[in-house]
């Protein structure tokens with residue numbers, strides 16, 4: 508099977524290439540790159556005005572299998588990923604049972620191979636502690652050998668400093684990051700919203716911003732002490748970035764990601780009492796959004812990740828305090844990133860590609876994707892000017908818990924190519 512991608516703008520940060528070129532793909536491999544290519548047997552796809560980039564990876568999703576398939580299965584999650592323009596995802600281990608031994612890793616990889624015929628690469632993240640209970644370490648060597656790309660107890664922080672120290676020591680040995688849901692839990696007990704005027708006026712128990720900052724500060728010292736690799740999931744407050752900036756300036760292997768909901772929404776939207784605005788960490792303030800955008804621009808924030816967290820309608824259709832944390836994000840991420848970041852001149856399109864592909868792959872020690880002749884085609888194609896309105900009823904995800912229904916966005920995925928397969932969004 509041959510595909511001729513005509514007239515797209517090829518943005519390939521690993522080689523610095525950024526120009527309008529044609530790509531001839533044969534059986535999943537990039538055969539030729541050039542101007543005015545022709546191939547009589549190929550299917551021709553006109554991509555004028557569209558971007559062709561190395562495949563996007565979402566390094567932070569929750570697919571609920573095993574245990575909670577009614578929220579999302581690996582198959583439905585992979586469809587949501589493909590529809591959102593991602594050729595790869597990393598799934599967090601807070602399943603039931605949690606991903607804390609090699610049999611679970613093999614199970615996830617096996618399910619991913621049959622979902623959409625293996626179109627989307629699913630990279631499991633192993634638990635840091637057995638059962639994610641925070642009491643003793645999971646078998647990290649066994650998990651690393653089975654193929655996890657990192658370790659996290661996400662949903663909960665690794666609170667115990669001794670366990671974090673040991674985990675970081677192993678991370679240096681196995682070359683896998685420890686990914687922290689940074690929250691000092693004794694400061695956020697019972698909390699459901701950012702500590703501030705909105706939470707106080709609505710009578711919602713607070714999650715103070717310092718809970719995130721001090722956990723990151725502690726962990727960075729431990730990373731420095733042990734030589735371990737440390738990654739902060741979903742940064743949400745300005746002060747966290749100061750610690751990460753300082754760590755980077757010392758040359759420490761410390762990185763972080765931000766979610767589209769944290770750079771788009773502020774805690775004032777809680778006045779709607781919409782449980783689809785409840786997530787952990789919570790939505791913060793306008794000043795935080797400005798700091799997160801500055802962090803993206805400056806390069807302090809390495810990656811954009813969704814923290815895609817599906818829940819059923821019934822679970823979210825309760826009082827705010829009772830609702831589970833989390834929102835879905837795979838199918839709105841690209842639109843929000845283009846609308847909020849590229850259109851508002853926070854970052855350029857090549858920088859967006861870096862934060863959705865190049866950087867997260869580097870953090871996870873995955874082989875870089877390059878768009879070059881002879882390489883496998885692992886591509887995300889998107890239209891940076893397409894305008895659309897978010898309609899959750901059209902999502903491929905099994906869940907609908909998004910705060911972005913009705914949002915008018917610019918930037919839409921067009922299709923992905925991966926593992927010899929093609930998917931048009």
Ligand SMILES: [Zn+2]
Pocket residue numbers: 661662663688740741787788
């Ligand atoms: Zn988390």
Ligand SMILES: [Zn+2]
Pocket residue numbers: 567568569599661662814816
């Ligand atoms: Zn998460």
